[in-house]
Amino acid sequence: MSLESGSGAKCWLSRGALAVAVVVAVVAHMPLPTELLPQPNASLSCQKSQMKALETDGCPVKMSHHQSESNCIAIRVWIKDEDLNQAPTIRIVSARKEILQPVIKYKRTKKKWRMKKGTNEIRVWCHDIAAQHGPRVNNTETLWELVYDCVEAEPRHPVIVSYIAQSQRCSATSLHPDAVPSFNLSLDLASKSINVTLKSDQKVHARWCYKRSAHHCVQGSHSNLITIDPTHLRSTLLKIPYMLPCVCVQVYYIHEDPPRKTVCPLQTTPLLEVEDVWLSSELTVYESSLTLSTECPARYFPISSSLCWRIQQNLCIPVANSTLQTQQQGPDLVYNTSLVDKHPRMCVKFSLQNSHNISCPFLPDMSLWHVSLEATPHALIVRVNSSVQAVFSAQLCVQNEKGCESSGPVRSVQAKEATESQIRVPLDSVAMQACIQVWRTSPALIGQRILCPRYRRERLAVRALAVLILLLLLAFFAIFMHSLVKKGATDWLYIQRPVLLVCSSELSSHISATRALASLLRGDLGTTVHMALCAPSSQGQAGPGTGIADLGPLPWLYGQWEAVQEARGKVLIVWSPDGNRTFGEWRRRTRGGEDEVCDAGGRGKLLEDDEDLELQKSPSAIIQPVLEAALDRLEVALQKCKGGSAAFVYFGGLGHRGNIPKVFRDVPRFCIPRDLGGLIRELKGLTRTKGTFGWHCWPRLVSKWVSTWLVRKLARRLRTQLPPEQR
Known part of the structure; x- marks a missing residue:
């Protein structure tokens, strides 16, 4: 039995030793919760601080990078004495989570902290040796510093410290040195740009924004996200429309949800472009207030405001004692206008650093009363219409650099609701050119309306100035039209279509007048003129053998007629009393009998000199055959209803309308120089057509001006060609 018992005991002992060994081995190989412990090189302590009070009312947590350990961040927390008695909590979220619980320890121990088993809570001893000899009393001036x-800290992961105490709750954040890129900024105020130069070797995004709060930077409407790739270019240029103090630059890595580094280079720079503040601001009108919204928070801009009355576009007279009450409402400035006279010409003058911006935000339907002014030789009559019963006052004032300086006594009237009331303000010799200011006295409204009457002298000056301007405009218009007509207006009436001139008389006066007409058409209207008297041979023509001497009168006339018709030109037959004799002879010769011939009966009969009589006795070998050929072609054209390509022309004093045969009554006829304007329109094709309302006004007007000038010009030329009795 003893042997068996001994052997059993030995067996039990060996099994127990084995189990203990297994447990020890398992425990030895189990990973210890080192992530719940402070860093091996970390120092965690709590002691009284030398500071008597916090410098600011902000969060009493300060974070900084460790001097020797690049991946460490040092944390300092200042705790009030009364908060320490209530067991405050400090939560740290980084690569791991830790909870620090500062606790007062009345006995000094070597250990400065102790971890609670199974948790990530660490109790930090704050030794208070002075309180172990008696009851502890809270001291509001005592601060404890936990270090x-x-x-x-890991890259791309922030370290967040939350402080939870009875008096306050707050948090602070810090980033690993490599979590945000490193870069430099350079300002160019002249071009309104910021140059960003990257120091890191990874791609980043860059943009500019308006910093509205500590953690809120709003991207501007003209801001674009720019990617900087250091393998290609390390810098980029950001264009800033408004150089404001809250303009910041954000640079961050391109991976998902990275921390952003924000730098505000203008925050400490004096505001240089005040105009940018006005351009980037927006004014909103409410019933009893105005809200000025700026891109930057209102604390950046101490903008003051007052009222002024706008008399002219660039003249706004300041209203005395009219500074508006201002208060900050978030990032905006709110101005109280509940007691302001809201008239469309009552404006608000915003001022900042000797710069001003005037805005007239009130609408016509916001005004509660209306005023008008009547100027008499000895007084100003003010008429007031009010939608409510009120007392109104009026007083003379004289404009100066500071505004409208009051002059004379104040006169008031009790105005009834919806009833017109009058205030009569006498004028003296000193105030003959004064204005008048009107305001509502009771219930009182801020702001005086300033009315300046137009006195008689001023009205006369205005009228004289208006007459002078009108005369200058008329003179300028006349000079312009004269130069236009004389130098270049005829370009508008240039006749591109050719004209064939056919003479009907061998009289030297008739031929000279015809040549004067041809010269006017060719020289002043740019017309291509064909005339038998000017084309005896092929010299100067388009080619050899095309002159009238080369072809003969009839072939030359037929060829010219066809060419003019193809070019949609006009054939002008310059008629005279001699044309009737030629027409009669041609009709008797072609038809074997006498046809109708107009007898002038003494009308338009001309005194002929010996040279003209001699020419009549020996008909020209050119004029008569060309005329007969032209009459033949015209008659054929009339039979084919194509007589619109020809017209008759006769000169006043050398013929008259009755000289033209009745058989050609449907052919247009013009008296020169009287009907020169109509002839020009006929040659240019500006004639009335059936179904159209009429010529265009502008061509007709120019034609009238040009033709008037040309008529005078031609009349002067013809005056030397007409007989003395007909001049």
Whole structure:
């Protein structure tokens, strides 16, 4: 039995030793919760601070990078004495989570902290040796400083410290040195741009924004996200429309949800472009207030405001004692206008650093009363219409650099609702050119309306100035039209279609007048003129053998007629009393009998000199055959209803309308120079057509001006060609 018992005991002992060994081995190989412990090189302590009070009312947490450990962030927390008695909590979120609980320890121990088993809570002893000899009393001036000099930080992950105490709750954030890119900024105020130069070697995004709060930077409407690739270019240029103090630059890596580094280079720079503040601001009108919204928070701009009365576009007279009450409402400035006279010409003058911006935000339907002014030789009559019963006052004032200086006594009237009331303000010799200011006295409204009457002298000056301007305009218009007509207006009436001139008389006066007409058409209207008297041979023609001497009168006339018709030109037959004799002879010769011939009966009969009589006795070998050929072609054209390509022309004093045969009554006829304007329109094709309302006004007007000038010009030329009795 003893042997068996001994052997059993030995067996039990060996089994127990084996189990203990297994447990020890398992425990030895189990990973210890080192992530719940402070860093091996970390120092965690709590002691009384030398500071008597916090410098600011902000969060009493300060974070900084460790001096020797690049991946550590040092944390300092200042705790009020009364908060320490209530067991405050400090939560740290980084690569791991830790909870620090500062606790007062009345006995000095070597250990400065102790971890609670199974948790990530660490109790930090704050030794108070002075309180172990008696009851502890809270001291409001005592601060405790908790120092945790190494909290592990990883790239791209921020370290967040939350402080939870009875008096306040807050948090602070810090980033690993490599979590945000490193870069430099350079300002160019002249071009309104910021140059960003990257120091890091990874791609980043860059943009500019308006910093509205500590953690809120709003992207501007003209801001674009720019990617900087250091392998190609390390810098980029950001264009800023408004150089404001809250303009910041954000640079961050391109991976998902990265921390952003924000730098505000203009925050400490004096505001240089005040105009940018006005351009980037927006004014909103409410019933009893105005809200000025700026891109930057209102604390950046101490903008003051007052009222002024706009008399002219660039003249706004300041209203005395009219500064508006201002208060900040978030990032905006709110101005109280509940007691302001809201008239469309009552404006608000905003001022900042000797710069002003005037805005007239009130609408016509916001005004509660209306005023008009009547000027008499000895007084100003003010008429007031009010939608409510009120007292109104009026007083003379004289304009100066500071505004409208009051002059004379104040006169008031009790105005009834919806009833017109009058205030009579006498004028003296000193105030003959004064204005008048009107305001509502009771219930009082801020702001005086300033009315300046137009006195008689001023009205006369205005009228004289208006007459002078009108005369200058008329003179300028006349000079312009004269130069236009004389130098270049005929370009508008240039006749591109050719004209064939056919003479009907061998009289030297008739031929000279015809040549004067041809010269006017050719020289002043740019017309291509064909005339038998000017084309005896092929010299100067389009080619050899095309002159009238080369072809003969009839072939030359037929060829010219066809060419003019193809070019949609006109054939002008210059008629005279001699044309009737030629027409009669041609009709008797072609038809074997006498046809109708107009007898002038003494009308338009001309005194002929010996040279003309001699020419009549020996008909020209050119004029008569060309005329007969032209009459033949015209008659054929009339039979084919194509007589619109020809017209008759006769000169006043050398013929008259009755000289033209009745058989050609449907052919247009013009008396020169009287009907020169109509002839020009006929040659240019501006004639009335059936179904059209009429010529265009502008061509007709120019034609009238040009033809008037040309008529005078031609009349002067013809005056030397006409007989003395007909001049």
